[in-house]
Amino acid sequence: MIELQGINKSFKVARRTAGFGQAVKALFAREHTIVEALHNISFDISPGEIVGYIGPNGAGKSTTIKVMSGILVPDSGICQILGYTPWQDRTSYVRNIGVVFGQRTQLWWDVPVIDSFGLLRDIYKIPSAVYRENLTLLTESLALSDILQTPVRQLSLGQRMRCEIAASLLHNPQILFLDEPTIGLDANSKIAVRQFIKTINKERGVTVILTTHDMNDIEALADRILMIGKGTLLYDGTLVDLRSRFGSKRIVTIDYHEHAEPVDVEGTSCLSWTPERAVYSVDIDDVPVASIIAKLSEQIELVDIGIGTTPVEELILELYKEHQI
Amino acid sequence: MHLYLKYVWILFKSQTQYRLSFWMLALGQALTPLTVFAGLYFMFAQFGQVKGWSFYEAALCYAIIGLSFALAETFARGFDMFSTLVTSGDFDRLLVRPRSTILQVLGSRFEFARLGRMLQSLIVLIWSLNKLPLALTAPKLFTLTLMIVCGMLIFTGIFIATASLSFWTIQGLEVANVFTDGGREMAKYPLSIYEKWVAYFFTFVIPLGCVNYLPLLYVLGRTSGSNILYMLSPLAGIVFFLPCLFMWHIGVRHYRSTGS
Structure with missing residues (x-):
């Protein structure tokens, strides 16, 4: 229904430089830079x-x-x-x-x-x-x-x-x-x-x-x-x-009865820790979530467990980073 | 046309939201040109006549151009104020609506307060026609109407042409006021009192003389020979208007290929 193929669009933008002399000059002859706003955009919807x-x-x-x-x-x-x-x-x-x-x-x-x-x-x-x-x-x-x-x-x-x-x-x-x-x-x-x-x-x-x-x-x-x-x-x-492209990472948040020291679990990295709450990042391709919880509950008394995916915001940030924009 | 009236109705509702300022503006608009008219009156009171034109003849000349201008400003204010539509980017909005841009710009503004100015010109018109020893025959009335309508077209044309330029300059062009306000001031007096080049300019470039001075000679019975050319000379206003419309279309195309 919507079909774009190789759309290009560039704008001529007047270049402004500082200084009175330049401003006066700009009144008569302006320098332009071409800004490529769209480059070869194609998609179908x-x-x-x-x-x-x-x-x-x-x-x-x-x-x-x-x-x-x-x-x-x-x-x-x-x-x-x-x-x-x-x-x-x-x-x-x-x-x-x-x-x-x-x-x-x-x-x-x-x-x-x-x-x-x-x-x-x-x-x-x-x-x-x-x-x-x-x-x-x-x-x-x-x-x-x-x-x-x-x-x-x-x-x-x-x-x-x-x-x-x-x-x-x-x-x-x-x-x-x-x-x-x-x-x-x-x-x-x-x-x-x-x-x-x-x-x-x-x-x-x-x-x-x-x-x-x-x-x-x-x-x-x-x-x-x-x-x-x-x-x-x-x-x-x-x-x-x-x-799926940015992986199989999950965020595991656990609440527990007061525990004095951080608990390390193999295959995870601890993102934050307090005596009552800890946040782990897990790659479920390496370690299933169930086994992590099992390991944790051996050492501390769990009160609540939350498992989340990476927020979209961060996925997008990753994507921006990947393309350096 | 129906849609245009709807636009006007909405704008009327908007303007009457601010009632006091509306009436003050209308009153002010009616009074300002009156001071100019008073100037005209006192000048003639002093000299009796200017280059063979009596006071009432000059007043008629003044009233016709005043009425044309007031009409143009009332209806085509959208073009006069068009640069704001481009700078604010609101012109984009007009482009996504399935109507002609001309109609939509006309419908974007309507200056009701200018009705005061119109009324004032109208009173002077009727008054001077009354005082002049004229027989108002049907052809003369027709010519007078044609003068006013075509005069309005010329001013509207200048507004449109200026508006078209703001597609390139983005900012409004004050220069154009030389032609609108300036033209109005010049054409208030019979063209024959001016230098030759001024008369030429306002006959062949911006044909205000054709909608005012020339047909007025016929209306006042100052012509000799065939009258038909004098009667139809206001049509030069249409000839002037068409290229202005053309400029507008080029402007819109330019806008769409460069963006804001």
């Missing part, structure tokens, strides 16, 4: 997928989203989405997509949310039956009924984001682009937003592409991860694959 698009700041995430939503024209490469080339058939193409820029609002600031929705209905020419049905559904599932009459400027960030997402779905788009949808939200709102994204993906089959810096978003939502760094696509695969 099938209908119904949720894809997490990650990478450090300035890696090219937003540029890719802008190319895919028809805002920017790449220097070269092929991009076919729903049979359209986004930048060529802009008006007919964008009818089929929804875009949320987390840092920017698409609602009219000074009027009640419902008025913004009404205007969007006219912009997208949404038939009134469809509009009413969608509005009811979105109002229910995003708990909007109390805030529809409130001017946008009086909404909290979490409330606003819920409205933004609703606004981008009024016209039944097949693809939803979310650029940092959870930025600045509190834990509750984050969970609500994630829940909802999952629901529309499941129930309506909306394909979702989201960029984020919050790895919990990825863990909760994304079947698939695309990682970009310095304009190049570095990783394309599932979270499970990523996990």
Whole structure:
């Protein structure tokens, strides 16, 4: 459904140098450097997928989203989405997509949310039956009924984001682009937003592409991860694959009745130790977790045991490190 | 058109959220040009006439250009303020909506407070028409309407052309105010009182003279021979407007290939 092939995009950026003389010179002749924002980006996305698009700041995430939503024209490469080339058939193409820029609002600031929705209905020419049905559904599932009459400027960030997402779905788009949808939200709102994204993906089959810096978003939502760094696509695969790639490490946390000395267990490394709690890192390919617990319980009186995988955050960090970005 | 009205309605609701500031602005907008008009009045009170133009004739000239400008500023304010849309990156938002960028930019601003200015020009227009010994025939009324509409097109064209430039410069161009505000001030008086090159500039480059001075000669009965050219000269405004639209499309294409 979404197909990118060898997309390249570079920007000309004016170089600024310090000093008054340089500033005066820049008024007349500016020096430019070419920044390669995207380099040979290719991937396919099938209908119904949720894809997490990650990478450090300035890696090219937003540029890719802008190319895919028809805002920017790449220097070269092929991009076919729903049979359209986004930048060529802009008006007919964008009818089929929804875009949320987390840092920017698409609602009219000074009027009640419902008025913004009404205007969007006219912009997208949404038939009134469809509009009413969608509005009811979105109002229910995003708990909007109390805030529809409130001017946008009086909404909290979490409330606003819920409205933004609703606004981008009024016209039944097949693809939803979310650029940092959870930025600045509190834990509750984050969970609500994630829940909802999952629901529309499941129930309506909306394909979702989201960029984020919050790895919990990825863990909760994304079947698939695309990682970009310095304009190049570095990783394309599932979270499970990523996990297995970075090994079979587990974190074992144990609580026990007071014990004066650290206990060493063969095949593990002790990450932290207090008289009541210790954390071990284990490679389960070498030593099964069960045998470690057995060994531990011989020496100390266990109260509680927790076994965890490496947090996604660290996996991603490993990946960044591997590619030196 | 329906959508445009919707845009206007939303903007009206927004502006009336700040009621007091709205009325103050409208009042201020109506009064400011009035001081200019007072200047015109006192000048004529002193000299009686300028190069053969009586006070009421000059007032008519002033009212028509004032009305054109007020209309352009009311409806096309979005283009006048366009550079803010580019610097803030909100132009991206317009590009992901399935409507023409022109319509959306027009719908991004609507300056209701400018209605005060419009009203003021309208009053001067009716007043001077009343005082002038004119028979307002249907062709003359038609010409007057054409003058106002095409004058609005010229100012809108300048706004659009300037807005297009901000795709390259990102920052707004104050230079363009020379043509809008400056052009308005110049065209308030009959072109014949100026130096030749000024008259040429405002006839052939920015054809404000064609929507104001030339057809006004016909309306005031100062022409000899065929009137049809005088009547239709405001159409030069449309000729001016089209390249401005073209510039806009080039600008949008440039934006999309360079990004923000």
